[in-house]
Amino acid sequence: MPLHAEPSQGSLVIVGLGPGRLDAMTAHALKAIARSDYVLGHAMYLEPLEPLLKGKNVISSSMGKEVDRASQAIELARTHAVAIVSGGDAGVYGMASIVLEVLEHAGLVIDVEVIPGVTAANAAASRVGSPLSGDFAVISLSDLLTPLEVIEKRLDAIFGIGIPVVLYNPKSRGRPHNFAIAVEYARRHLGSGTPIAIVRNALRDDEATIVTTLGEIEEHEPAIDMHTTVIIGGSESRIWRMGNDVKGIITPRGYHRKYVY
Amino acid sequence: MPLHAEPSQGSLVIVGLGPGRLDAMTAHALKAIARSDYVLGHAMYLEPLEPLLKGKNVISSSMGKEVDRASQAIELARTHAVAIVSGGDAGVYGMASIVLEVLEHAGLVIDVEVIPGVTAANAAASRVGSPLSGDFAVISLSDLLTPLEVIEKRLDAIFGIGIPVVLYNPKSRGRPHNFAIAVEYARRHLGSGTPIAIVRNALRDDEATIVTTLGEIEEHEPAIDMHTTVIIGGSESRIWRMGNDVKGIITPRGYHRKYVY
Numbered sequence: 300m301p302l303h304a305e306p307s308q309g310s311l312v313i314v315g316l317g318p319g320r321l322d323a324m325t326a327h328a329l330k331a332i333a334r335s336d337y338v339l340g341h342a343m344y345l346e347p348l349e350p351l352l353k354g355k356n357v358i359s360s361s362m363g364k365e366v367d368r369a370s371q372a373i374e375l376a377r378t379h380a381v382a383i384v385s386g387g388d389a390g391v392y393g394m395a396s397i398v399l400e401v402l403e404h405a406g407l408v409i410d411v412e413v414i415p416g417v418t419a420a421n422a423a424a425s426r427v428g429s430p431l432s433g434d435f436a437v438i439s440l441s442d443l444l445t446p447l448e449v450i451e452k453r454l455d456a457i458f459g460i461g462i463p464v465v466l467y468n469p470k471s472r473g474r475p476h477n478f479a480i481a482v483e484y485a486r487r488h489l490g491s492g493t494p495i496a497i498v499r500n501a502l503r504d505d506e507a508t509i510v511t512t513l514g515e516i517e518e519h520e521p522a523i524d525m526h527t528t529v530i531i532g533g534s535e536s537r538i539w540r541m542g543n544d545v546k547g548i549i550t551p552r553g554y555h556r557k558y559v560y
Numbered sequence: 561m562p563l564h565a566e567p568s569q570g571s572l573v574i575v576g577l578g579p580g581r582l583d584a585m586t587a588h589a590l591k592a593i594a595r596s597d598y599v600l601g602h603a604m605y606l607e608p609l610e611p612l613l614k615g616k617n618v619i620s621s622s623m624g625k626e627v628d629r630a631s632q633a634i635e636l637a638r639t640h641a642v643a644i645v646s647g648g649d650a651g652v653y654g655m656a657s658i659v660l661e662v663l664e665h666a667g668l669v670i671d672v673e674v675i676p677g678v679t680a681a682n683a684a685a686s687r688v689g690s691p692l693s694g695d696f697a698v699i700s701l702s703d704l705l706t707p708l709e710v711i712e713k714r715l716d717a718i719f720g721i722g723i724p725v726v727l728y729n730p731k732s733r734g735r736p737h738n739f740a741i742a743v744e745y746a747r748r749h750l751g752s753g754t755p756i757a758i759v760r761n762a763l764r765d766d767e768a769t770i771v772t773t774l775g776e777i778e779e780h781e782p783a784i785d786m787h788t789t790v791i792i793g794g795s796e797s798r799i800w801r802m803g804n805d806v807k808g809i810i811t812p813r814g815y816h817r818k819y820v821y
Contacts, residue, residue: 315682322587325578325678327763366819388682395686396693396813399800401821403810408803415686415763417586417676421576421649425656425676432657433706434714436697436723444814445694453695456717462697502588502676539660542669549664552657553705558627560662 311376311409313398315389315416316344318502323422328414332382339372340384340394348384369398376409388418392439392467420465423498423528426508428539428547430496430530434462440477441468447477454481458488461534463550471525478523485513485531494532494548497522510538510545572637572670574659576650576677577605579763584683589675593643600633601645601655609645630659637670649679653700653728681726684759684789687769689800689808691757691791695723701738702729708738715742719749722795724811732786739784746774746792755793755809758783771799771806 312331317323332338332351342359345352360368372383385393395413402411424431436457442450457464470478485493491514499507499522509519513531523529536550554560573592578584593599593612603620606613621629633644646654656674663672685692697718703711718725731739746754752775760768760783770780774792784790797811815821 315686317586318676322591323676325586326583330583366815366821370821388678388686390682390685390690390692391696392694392813395690396810397815399690399810400812400816403800403802404821411802413686413690415579415584415678415682417649417678418682421651421676421679424651425576425649425674429651429656429660429674431651433653434697434699435652436695436718438695444818453721453723456721457697460714460717462714539664541664541672549657549660551661552653554627554658555661557705560627560631560665 309376309379309381309409311372311398311411312382312414313389313395313412314382314384314414315393315418316348316384316386317417318419318422319344319347319386319500320503321347321350323417323502325414325416328416331412331414332384334380335382336379337375337381338384339368339381344384344386365394365397366401369394369401372398373402373405373407377407386419387422388416389413390415391418391420391437419467419501419528422501423465423496423530426498426501426506427496427510427530428549430494430532430536430548430550431463431465432550432552435465435533436462437465437467439467440470440474440481442474442477450477451480451484454484455487458485461488463533463536464531466529466531468525469527469529470523478520478529482513482516489513489534494536494538496530496548497527498530499527501528510547570637570640570642570670572633572659572672573643573675574650574656574673575643575645575675576654576679577609577645577647578678579680579683580605580608580647580761581764582608582611584678584763586675586677589677592673592675593645595641596643597640598636598642599645600629600642605645605647626655626658627662630655630662633659634663634666634668638668647680648683649677650674651676652679652681652698680728680762680789683762684726684757684791687759687762687767688757688771688791689810691755691793691797691809691811692724692726693811693813696726696794697723698726698728700728701731701735701742703735703738711738712741712745715745716748719746722749724794724797725792727790727792729786730788730790731784739781739790743774743777750774750795755797755799757791757809758788759791760788762789771808
């Protein structure tokens with residue numbers, strides 16, 4: 300740590316990659332990576348970037364090493380142009396906060412920019428109609444960094460006001476029961492017809508979506524894991540149909556109260 | 561309206577443009593517009609697209625004509641490739657829901673796709689550090705389509721669980737007092753040091769940001785209008801500093817409870 304905070308020669312961009320295919324990134328994000336000497340990130344997120352990474356120093360790491368990766372990026376950014384990447388939007392359960400926290404703690408003055416991407420909530424929603432059309436909340440069911448009782452309190456309050464909820468990290472080996480707990484809270488406030496979407500790998504080649512209801516969610520629980528995003532509709536959300544097919548979820552904005560169509 | 565729902569020859573994409581400059585769009589969105597014969601949208605959103613629109617039929621309309629625009633897009637999409645655009649993400653206070661509602665009502669079976677974009681919440685957050693790092697909520701203060709008492713109930717519940725809130729449509733000529741009401745609810749639950757960011761035209765040439773606190777927000781109220789997004793931090797959010805400068809807001813993920821850095 301320097302005795303005095305001195306401007307550095309390097310730079311640091313924290314880049315949101317979006318859902319994980321090149322054409323779902325913004326040009327802004329692509330350019331930031333192209334300008335960097337070092338690119339750091341989880342191996343899973345670096346893989347689709349490969350065409351962009353020729354001639355660069357690439358440092359891939361595994362999940363759960365976020366603090367080390369942030370420290371390493373900051374150390375390199377004292378003297379180099381460094382990009383650290385996150386899936387989705389870097390500011391939503393991504394690398395932005397931990398990088399900025401470590402940077403602040405190091406007392407370094409550096410050229411740093413966060414570049415937004417399409418977050419999993421919006422990517423998943425787009426694949427099942429328009430479930431998040433109005434107010435909504437985003438809640439992670441991971442209790443690694445947030446105590447479970449805090450998560451439960453949040454779920455209870457949010458289902459209580461009937462807005463749609465996007466659940467990140469709905470289930471994993473370490474926390475297989477948190478999703479069932481969320482369903483329990485949902486049932487305290489929402490009817491069994493409330494639509495639910497399970498979206499796996501939105502916009503990727505192996506994408507899969509399920510549209511069901513709160514009453515029938517148990518049937519589909521095996522499909523939920525850490526690669527899925529779950530959207531639980533609000534009190535006004537309903538199933539969207541085209542012809543005889545269930546296509547997704549619509550949460551009306553309220554135009555039907557004002558207009559005839 | 562057709563007597564029988566028959567497959568149409570046309571197609572319809574509902575495209576999220578992101579914050580409003582070309583390089584903040586995804587390639588996926590650019591390609592969808594490039595493939596379209598007709599492009600419909602609010603004039604403000606069509607302007608930055610001009611380089612893409614040569615040789616296309618462009619139909620621009622004014623704010624508040626969303627239902628008419630949706631009907632027109634659907635009518636054209638019976639026989640043409642049509643794109644209807646929204647600022648930010650089309651699924652968040654955008655055109656997706658009303659287009660799908662009108663489409664369902666018309667009983668038309670059509671090739672329709674929603675293409676996500678970077679929503680204003682994420683774009684604004686990226687310009688002021690990492691205020692939305694964990695759970696958060698998105699609430700519109702517009703009472704055009706949602707009764708004010710519903711909005712108040714939602715604000716009270718969300719401030720009560722201490723998660724950051726992004727306020728869309730924080731103020732306009734028609735509803736100058738709703739922001740002050742939101743501040744009142746925030747003060748019931750959050751301390752005066754709670755950080756607040758006001759972001760105008762995120763990522764555009766005329767971008768402007770203010771970082772302040774709940775205790776001092778009144779000083780900055782004149783800066784808030786319908787072109788701003790306001791982020792009110794949660795109970796764990798704090799001001800982010802670099803050297804002597806206030807740079808933005810950090811909402812820690814909770815790594816500090818698990819790691820030393």
